[in-house]
Amino acid sequence: MQKNVEKMTINYSPNFDLKKRDKNKIKYLIYHYTGMKNDKLAIKKLTSFNSNVSCHYYINKSGKLIQMVPDLYVAWHAGKSNWGNIKSLNSKSLGIEIFNPGHEHGYRNFTDKQIKCLVKISKFIIKKYSIDKNKILGHSDIAPIRKKDPGEK
Numbered sequence: 204m205q206k207n208v209e210k211m212t213i214n215y216s217p218n219f220d221l222k223k224r225d226k227n228k229i230k231y232l233i234y235h236y237t238g239m240k241n242d243k244l245a246i247k248k249l250t251s252f253n254s255n256v257s258c259h260y261y262i263n264k265s266g267k268l269i270q271m272v273p274d275l276y277v278a279w280h281a282g283k284s285n286w287g288n289i290k291s292l293n294s295k296s297l298g299i300e301i302f303n304p305g306h307e308h309g310y311r312n313f314t315d316k317q318i319k320c321l322v323k324i325s326k327f328i329i330k331k332y333s334i335d336k337n338k339i340l341g342h343s344d345i346a347p348i349r350k351k352d353p354g355e356k
Contacts, residue, residue: 210268211268211269211270212267212268212269212270213269213270213271214246214250214261214269214270214271215250215270215271215272216249216250216257216258216271216272216278217250217252217257218249218250218252218254218255218256218257218272218278218279219257219272219276219277219278219279220276220277220293220294221276222277223275223276224275224276224277224294225275226274226275226331226332228294228295229274229295229296229297229332229334230295230296230332230334230335230338231286231292231295231296231297231334231338231339231340232296232297232299232325232328232329232334232338232339232340233280233281233292233296233297233298233299233340233341233342233345234299234301234321234339234340234341234342234352234353235258235280235298235299235300235301235341235342235352235353236300236301236302236303236305236310236352236353236354237300237301237302237303237304237305238303238304238305238306238307238308238352239302239304239305239308240304240308241264241302241304242263242264242302245261245300245302246261246263246269249261249271249300250271255279256279256280257271257272257278257279257280257298258271258272258278258280258298258299258300259271259272259273259274259278259280259297259298259299260297260298260299260300260324261299261300261301261302262299262300262301262302262317262320262321262324263302264302264314264317265314265316266314266315266316266317266319266320267320268320268324274297274328274332277293277294278293278297278298279293280293280296280298280300280342281293281296281298281342281345281346282346282349283346283349284342284345284346285345286338286340286344286345292345297328297332299321299324299325301313301317301321301353302317303352303353303354303356305351305352305354306351306354310354310356311356312356313356325339341353341354
């Protein structure tokens with residue numbers, strides 16, 4: 204990572220496609236909230252062999268950035284999804300999970316530190332992969348019947 208991105212730690216998830224993709228395939232940036240009661244539970248789920256979910260980046264409650272899947276691998280964050288004519292956005296996107304208990308567990312404002320971290324990592328990703336501003340989406344945009352995240356806040 205470059206200077207413009209906060210110091211990042213690594214906690215890799217086993218949940219990703221083993222075949223590396225070309226960086227030109229990355230066209231979307233998808234935001235999520237965890238919908239879990241705390242960071243520990245969210246990280247446990249995202250790194251569990253049995254969960255079949257992951258993300259590229261995780262922003263914890265205190266705004267710390269954790270990489271879970273390297274960019275050139277497909278993480279399992281979007282699930283059954285579509286945007287326009289594109290289906291299954293995992294293969295064409297990077298996913299960022301932001302800790303928030305979500306609508307089922309007392310949805311609240313994201314912290315200033317979380318937002319600051321999200322802006323920094325987003326700017327870095329957008330520049331690195333030339334992502335169009337109309338391809339920065341919430342999980343609810345690509346799976347509106349199933350998902351509410353990252354929500355209205």
